[in-house]
Amino acid sequence: MNEQSEIRNLKGIGAKTEELFHKMGIFTIGDLLRYYPRGYDVYEEPVSVGELEEGKISTVKGVIYGRVQVGGGKRMQITTAYVKDLTGTLKVIWFRMPFLRNTLKQGMPVIIRGRVVSKKDQLIMEHPELFSPPDSYDKKCGTLQPIYPLTAGMTNNAVAKAVKGAMEYLDLVSDDLPKDLRLRYHLAEYNYAIRGIHFPLDKAEFYHARERLVFEEFLVFVLALRRTRERNERAENGFVIKRRSEIDRFLANLPYELTGAQKRVWEQIQEEMCGKLVMSRLIQGDVGSGKTIVALLALLLAALNGYQGAMMAPTEVLAKQHYESIIEMLEKYQIPVKTELLTGSMTAKEKREAYQRIAAGEVQIVLGTHALIQEKVEYQNLALVVTDEQHRFGVRQREALAGKGQIPHILVMSATPIPRTLAIILYGDLDISVIDELPANRLPIKNCVVDTSYRPTAYRFMQKQVAEGRQCYVICPMVEESEAMDAENVLDYAQLLQSEMGDKIRIAALHGRMKQAEKDEIMGAFAKNEIQVLVSTTVIEVGINVPNATVIMVENAERFGLAQLHQLRGRVGRGRHQSYCIFMSGSKTKETKKRLEILNKSNDGFFIANEDLKLRGPGDLFGIRQSGLMDFRIGDVFQDSELLKKAGEASGEILREDPLLEGEKYKLLGEKLAAYISGNNLETTL
Numbered sequence: 001m002n003e004q005s006e007i008r009n010l011k012g013i014g015a016k017t018e019e020l021f022h023k024m025g026i027f028t029i030g031d032l033l034r035y036y037p038r039g040y041d042v043y044e045e046p047v048s049v050g051e052l053e054e055g056k057i058s059t060v061k062g063v064i065y066g067r068v069q070v071g072g073g074k075r076m077q078i079t080t081a082y083v084k085d086l087t088g089t090l091k092v093i094w095f096r097m098p099f100l101r102n103t104l105k106q107g108m109p110v111i112i113r114g115r116v117v118s119k120k121d122q123l124i125m126e127h128p129e130l131f132s133p134p135d136s137y138d139k140k141c142g143t144l145q146p147i148y149p150l151t152a153g154m155t156n157n158a159v160a161k162a163v164k165g166a167m168e169y170l171d172l173v174s175d176d177l178p179k180d181l182r183l184r185y186h187l188a189e190y191n192y193a194i195r196g197i198h199f200p201l202d203k204a205e206f207y208h209a210r211e212r213l214v215f216e217e218f219l220v221f222v223l224a225l226r227r228t229r230e231r232n233e234r235a236e237n238g239f240v241i242k243r244r245s246e247i248d249r250f251l252a253n254l255p256y257e258l259t260g261a262q263k264r265v266w267e268q269i270q271e272e273m274c275g276k277l278v279m280s281r282l283i284q285g286d287v288g289s290g291k292t293i294v295a296l297l298a299l300l301l302a303a304l305n306g307y308q309g310a311m312m313a314p315t316e317v318l319a320k321q322h323y324e325s326i327i328e329m330l331e332k333y334q335i336p337v338k339t340e341l342l343t344g345s346m347t348a349k350e351k352r353e354a355y356q357r358i359a360a361g362e363v364q365i366v367l368g369t370h371a372l373i374q375e376k377v378e379y380q381n382l383a384l385v386v387t388d389e390q391h392r393f394g395v396r397q398r399e400a401l402a403g404k405g406q407i408p409h410i411l412v413m414s415a416t417p418i419p420r421t422l423a424i425i426l427y428g429d430l431d432i433s434v435i436d437e438l439p440a441n442r443l444p445i446k447n448c449v450v451d452t453s454y455r456p457t458a459y460r461f462m463q464k465q466v467a468e469g470r471q472c473y474v475i476c477p478m479v480e481e482s483e484a485m486d487a488e489n490v491l492d493y494a495q496l497l498q499s500e501m502g503d504k505i506r507i508a509a510l511h512g513r514m515k516q517a518e519k520d521e522i523m524g525a526f527a528k529n530e531i532q533v534l535v536s537t538t539v540i541e542v543g544i545n546v547p548n549a550t551v552i553m554v555e556n557a558e559r560f561g562l563a564q565l566h567q568l569r570g571r572v573g574r575g576r577h578q579s580y581c582i583f584m585s586g587s588k589t590k591e592t593k594k595r596l597e598i599l600n601k602s603n604d605g606f607f608i609a610n611e612d613l614k615l616r617g618p619g620d621l622f623g624i625r626q627s628g629l630m631d632f633r634i635g636d637v638f639q640d641s642e643l644l645k646k647a648g649e650a651s652g653e654i655l656r657e658d659p660l661l662e663g664e665k666y667k668l669l670g671e672k673l674a675a676y677i678s679g680n681n682l683e684t685t686l
């Protein structure tokens, strides 16, 4: 058995469990070992009753005070007790455990651990774990129990057990990182790291384990990036592109003037597209800073010079949005450029016809999703590709895109607020332009952080905005009800909201599991203000632009990372109307308050990312991952920025020593890199 062996070979994994694991993307023992917990249950040192906070899971040491009572109905018997220490008395309840009445005696010392809730202004601990005698807690104190992401039907215990089973084969796995590298960067050995990430004995072990795994993840990423860049030595610009007066006329006719930052970046792009070498450029700018218009100008420039340009969006909804806005502009300003939309959900016939028009050069600007770069698409003379940071291109892809023609210019757009030092590592293959200025007509978004009791007020507020002709978003964290997380359900929510707001306001639900056509229809209707309130999961997070929307209300805001909340907020405040963001928090802990307060205070993405980091400190990794940026499995570009820098440094050393990673020392790492490049389809993700 080895890492490639299928999980069915493990003890206790039958056909049904196997199927569930497959659903979770786990096929082999290696997959299981790298299925890292999403968090840990920490058995903390007990605190005193006076220190308890609502919403938190805490441990308290005290004595049973008074009589223990059993009440409630037959089906749900509730046992109530009081635990007292020097600082106060805490009410404790257990469900369906009437026998506790006989165990818990007045004056008995206990330790209890559970969630503290507030009912009628009184703190209550619900259904805690009981440790009696108290020293039975000692064994658990300080340990961390893994919490895995699950799918319906799978339990945390089942995953933990399977991982334990898989770990028996760990010692057979050799370490990809050579010893001297590990020593130089103080990294744990692979076996230790895997054990420590799943079942750490204490926090120190967890940190050490995690550090090693994050470092390796970043290292492989940076190596892959460098490999791409080497193969991508700046090619000659094979296109003859000249500045065009139509564009100046177009700009003069726009209802707004470009900001200074937009002008500067547009100038850089023009210079490069007209210059000697092929462009590989990143436009980095905060949400709503106006990156799209700059990209459109570049596409126009290519088109007006007789070439084709393509713009690839991460979702169909977004591709369609770009398509429609560009068509509108071209028609309005009578620019003789033809466009095409190409997405995965088109019928075979529609696609075939689109391919023909593209190959014949009948269209100059093509907008779409990944379908744009499928093999079957042949461009007549593609000179520019605009894409987002999730879909950066490798050389092979550029070559494929170019067909027999020239290597196209590449423009990548990113709203991720990372500092320059990190951007240079993460986007090592690109030159960077920054749009660091928001359009002048913008009124800063007004924010508020409120608890759920504010909901009716928020609804009234949204009704008022709708009455004034505006539109609103409501964001819920997930689609399906899950036992583990008491999340608001988008569909139920929309229904409830409809009954709250009355029939005159049109409300629709949008979530990731809908069919594409359905999503398009809803987004289309929302863009036309045929729908006034959109209840959605985070599918709307990226790039949706409906400037008439002025309110976004985020339910369970505490469950999102700050960067994600900032992106969500960026859906409003995109036009001239005053906009509002309501962060509704289901938790009253001090930490949540502090975190959300950062967003409340500032609308600046860079500032938020920095403050968040300061608040949590790079060591605090039990919280929400701040960003799913670039799909790292465990690393977090923000929190682990130091490790990212180290990985950048190490990659340089390694490549100087053995550029092709062929020698014995780096052979395993080389294999891992090759697997990463092909498996992750790096050519499309870089």
Ligand SMILES: Nc1ncnc2c1ncn2[C@@H]1O[C@H](COP(=O)(O)OP(=O)(O)OP(=O)(O)O)[C@@H](O)[C@H]1O
Residues within 6 Å of the ligand: 256, 257, 258, 259, 262, 285, 286, 287, 288, 289, 290, 291, 292, 293, 414, 415, 439, 440, 441, 542, 543, 544, 545, 547, 570, 574, 575
């Ligand atoms: N200079 C400007 N002045 C006024 N409005 C502008 C300006 N530039 C762009 N806009 C408008 O601002 C809105 C947001 O612009 P755009 O969609 O380009 O932002 P973005 O940077 O791509 O944002 P995101 O990262 O959220 O996708 C659009 O409605 C656009 O028409």
